[in-house]
Amino acid sequence: MTVRVLLADDQAPFRGAARAVLAATPDFELVGEASSGEEAVALVGTLRPDLVLMDIKMPGVGGIEATRSIAGAYPETATVLLSTYREEDLPAQAQRCGALAYLHKSNLDGAALRDLWARRQPDSAK
Amino acid sequence: MADDLRASLARVVAAADAERRSIERELHDGVQQHLVALAVNAQLARDVADVDPAEALRLVEEVALDARAALEAVRDLAARIYPPLLPDRGLAEALRGAAAACDVPVHAEIAGIDRYAADVEAAAYFSCIELLAAIAARAERVELRAWQEDGRLRLVVGTATSPLPPLLAADRLAALGGRVDVADGRATVTIPLAS
Numbered sequence: 428m429t430v431r432v433l434l435a436d437d438q439a440p441f442r443g444a445a446r447a448v449l450a451a452t453p454d455f456e457l458v459g460e461a462s463s464g465e466e467a468v469a470l471v472g473t474l475r476p477d478l479v480l481m482d483i484k485m486p487g488v489g490g491i492e493a494t495r496s497i498a499g500a501y502p503e504t505a506t507v508l509l510s511t512y513r514e515e516d517l518p519a520q521a522q523r524c525g526a527l528a529y530l531h532k533s534n535l536d537g538a539a540l541r542d543l544w545a546r547r548q549p550d551s552a553k
Numbered sequence: 554m555a556d557d558l559r560a561s562l563a564r565v566v567a568a569a570d571a572e573r574r575s576i577e578r579e580l581h582d583g584v585q586q587h588l589v590a591l592a593v594n595a596q597l598a599r600d601v602a603d604v605d606p607a608e609a610l611r612l613v614e615e616v617a618l619d620a621r622a623a624l625e626a627v628r629d630l631a632a633r634i635y636p637p638l639l640p641d642r643g644l645a646e647a648l649r650g651a652a653a654a655c656d657v658p659v660h661a662e663i664a665g666i667d668r669y670a671a672d673v674e675a676a677a678y679f680s681c682i683e684l685l686a687a688i689a690a691r692a693e694r695v696e697l698r699a700w701q702e703d704g705r706l707r708l709v710v711g712t713a714t715s716p717l718p719p720l721l722a723a724d725r726l727a728a729l730g731g732r733v734d735v736a737d738g739r740a741t742v743t744i745p746l747a748s
Contacts, residue, residue, distance in 0.1 A: 438582065440590035440619060447612065448593060451601050484581065511585045533592040537600060 430544055431458045433474060435467035435490065436482035436509070441532055445480060452537035455544075462486075464493030471497050471504055478544065480535075483510040483521065491524045498525025505547045509535070561724050568721040576630065583626035591619035636678070643667075644674045645699070648708075651682055652697055657689045661697045669706065673744055676729055677706055680722040680742045684710035691715045691738070704746050711739030 432455055436442050442460060449457040459474045461467040465487045471479060479497060483490040494506045505527040510517070514529050521529065528543055598612035631637075639647040645666035652659035668674075681697070688695045691713040698709045717740060720726075720733050731744035 438586040440586045440622065441593070443615070444590040444593035444597070444619075447615075448597055451597055451605075451608070511581065511589055532589040535593050536596050 428454070430455045430478055430540075431474070431476045432456060433459045433461065433467065433470055433476040433479045435461040435464070435470075435479060435485065435493065437462040437485045438482070441482070445535060448535055448537065448540070452540050455537075455540055464488035464490055464496075467493045468496045468500075471501050475501070476504060479504060479506040480530075481506050481508055481526070482532075483508055483512070483517070491518065491520050491526075494526050495524040505544075507543050561727065564721075565724050568724070571721065576634065579626075579630050579633070583630065584623045587619045587623035587626060591616050591623065594619060633682075639674055639678055640671065644669065644677055647674075647678050648681055648697065648699055651678070651685060652695075655685050655689050655695060657692065657694055659685065659695045659697050661699075663697070663699045665701050666699055666706075667701060669746060673706065673729060673746065676722065676725045676731065677708060677742065677744055680720065680726060680733060681708055681710060683720055683722050684708075684717070684740050684742075687717050687720075688713045688738070688740075691717070701746070706742075706744040706746055708742040709739060710742075711737075713738035 432449055434442060434445050434449070434457060436445070446457060449455050458476055459470045461470050463486050467479060467481060467490075479494075481490040481494055485493075490508060490510075494508060497504055497506050506525070508517075508521055508524075508526045508529045509532050511532050514531070517529065527547055530539060530543065594612045594615045598609045598616065601612070602609040636647050636650065638650050643666070645663050648663050648666075649661060652661040669677075677699075681699075685695060685697070688710060694712060696709070696711050698707075700707055715738070717735050717738070720735075720740070723733050726733055726742065726744060729744055731742065734741045734743075
C-alpha cells in the first residue's frame with residue numbers, strides 16, 4: 428500500500444527537505460501540508476492521511492495539542508512528532524498525546540519513515 | 554530607596570530572561586531549521602546519488618543554499634546580540650545600520666554624534682533598537698533623530714500610533730544617570746555625557 432502523509436510544520440526550509448524525502452521514498456506519498464496545529468487537524472479531517480509528520484512547535488495550539496485532537500477524532504491516523512529538541516528535553520505531554528513516536532527532524536529519511544510505519548503496521552513493512 | 558533598587562534589579566533580571574527567550578526562539582526558528590534541512594538534504598543526496606544523479610545534484614545545491622541561509626541567520630543573530638559596527642565604527646554608524654535594517658522605513662537624522670564610552674554607546678544603541686522594534690510594530694514609518702546637546706546625548710524615536718510598552722533598557726539608561734520619556738507615541742532618550 429501507499430502511505431498517505433500529511434506534513435505539518437511552519438518552517439519552510441524543513442518542509443522543503445521533507446517534501447524531497449517523501450518524493451524519493453517508494454510507497455510514501457505527500458498528500459497535504461499544514462503550517463499550524465489547527466490547520467493540521469482540519470486537513471486530517473478532509474484528507475484522511477495514514478500518517479502525519481507533526482512539528483511540535485507551531486503557531487496556535489502547537490503540535491502536541493493537535494496530535495491529541497487527531498488521536499481522539501481520527502484514531503486510524505498515526506502521528507509522529509518532530510522537532511529539533513532532544514527527546515529528553517520534550518515536554519511531558521509529548522509522551523501522553525497519542526503520538527506513535529518521536530523523530531528528531533535531522534533523522535528524517537526513507538529508512539526512518541519505513542521504520543516508523545512498521546511500528547504501526549508491522550506486516551506492511553515487510 | 555531599597556524598594557526602588559529591588560524593583561530595578563527585578564526588571565533587569567526580567568529583561569535578561571526575556572532576551573534569553575528571544576535568542577532561543579531566534580536560534581530555533583532560524584539557524585536550526587536551516588541546519589536540519591541541510592542534514593536531511595545531505596542524507597537524501599547520498600541515498601539517491603546512485604539511482605538519480607540529477608536529483609542528487611539538485612539536493613547538493615539545496616544543501617549549499619541551506620548552509621548560506623544558516624550562516625546569514627547566525628550573522629544576524631550575532632549582530633543582534635552585539636552589533637560589530639558599534640565598537641568598530643561607533644554609535645552613529647550603528648544607528649544608521651539599525652535604521653536600514655528596520656522592518657519599516659526610517660527617516661533618520663543623525664548628526665554631531667561623537668565616540669563615547671562603551672557603556673554609553675551600548676545604552677543608546679540598545680534603547681534605540683528596542684524603540685525601533687516597538688514603534689515599527691505600531692506604525693508604517695519611524696522617525697529617528699540623534700544628536701549631542703549641552704553635554705547630553707539625545708535620541709528621539711517616534712510616530713507610534715498606539716502606546717509604547719515599558720522600555721526594557723530603561724534601567725540600563727538609569728545606571729548611567731539617563732532616562733527615557735515617552736509621550737504621544739514618541740520616546741526621548743537622554744544620556745548625560747561625562748565631562
